[in-house]
Amino acid sequence: MSRPSDEALRHHEDVDPQVRCYRSHFSDRMEMRADPDTIATYLDQHQGWFRRCASPMEVEALDPQAYALTLGRYGNFGFEVEPTIGLRLLPRQAKTYAIETVTLPDQDSALSKLYDVDFQANLSLVDFPENTMEHDQTWVSWTLDLTVWIALPRVITMLPNGLVQSSGDHLLRQIVRQISRRLTWKVQEDFHATHALACPPRRRAAF
Numbered sequence: 001m002s003r004p005s006d007e008a009l010r011h012h013e014d015v016d017p018q019v020r021c022y023r024s025h026f027s028d029r030m031e032m033r034a035d036p037d038t039i040a041t042y043l044d045q046h047q048g049w050f051r052r053c054a055s056p057m058e059v060e061a062l063d064p065q066a067y068a069l070t071l072g073r074y075g076n077f078g079f080e081v082e083p084t085i086g087l088r089l090l091p092r093q094a095k096t097y098a099i100e101t102v103t104l105p106d107q108d109s110a111l112s113k114l115y116d117v118d119f120q121a122n123l124s125l126v127d128f129p130e131n132t133m134e135h136d137q138t139w140v141s142w143t144l145d146l147t148v149w150i151a152l153p154r155v156i157t158m159l160p161n162g163l164v165q166s167s168g169d170h171l172l173r174q175i176v177r178q179i180s181r182r183l184t185w186k187v188q189e190d191f192h193a194t195h196a197l198a199c200p201p202r203r204r205a206a207f
Contacts, residue, residue: 013149023148030142040095042194062104065088067089071084088100088101100119119146126138
């Protein structure tokens with residue numbers, strides 16, 4: 001596993017007033033109409049579904065388990081950035097999966113001075129053996145701890161701290177809400193389509 005270099009933006013939070021940190025915790029779940037073993041086999045083969053389901057975000061394979069994912073262009077107060085993060089999908093442990101941040105190879109040094117991301121996610125397969133429905137049902141429950149460090153322009157840091165912090169927190173939540181909902185729906189649709197199963201209706205995000 002790779003670790004951030006000593007030059008990573010996260011190490012400048014306490015010494016540079018232009019570096020702001022935004023932390024959030026998210027959790028949700030998605031319904032899959034199959035047994036846990038079938039879903040686990042599908043999730044294990046992420047070389048297929050990850051690229052399909054992440055579209056239209058750009059995905060580049062870094063190695064058999066890691067990807068570079070470009071999230072799109074986001075910003076606030078007129079300051080915009082198009083973050084690309086490295087994610088490693090760790091091998092399954094029982095019925096649990098983990099996804100973590102990895103350092104991007106040959107990352108543009110100019111971009112690394114603008115933002116830094118720590119992405120730590122877990123997915124668990126929860127079976128419902130007492131289910132009386134005609135089909136099997138499994139919940140894929142997930143949690144995400146996300147920390148983002150951004151080097152803001154000096155003019156923005158002159159605004160009230162509370163406004164800068166609350167606006168950044170709101171933007172981060174909106175980004176995760178948009179991306180997570182899109183990925184959740186696409187994974188559901190892709191799994192059920194590839195297994196010739198009826199897809200559950202879309203449900204509202206929990207955050």
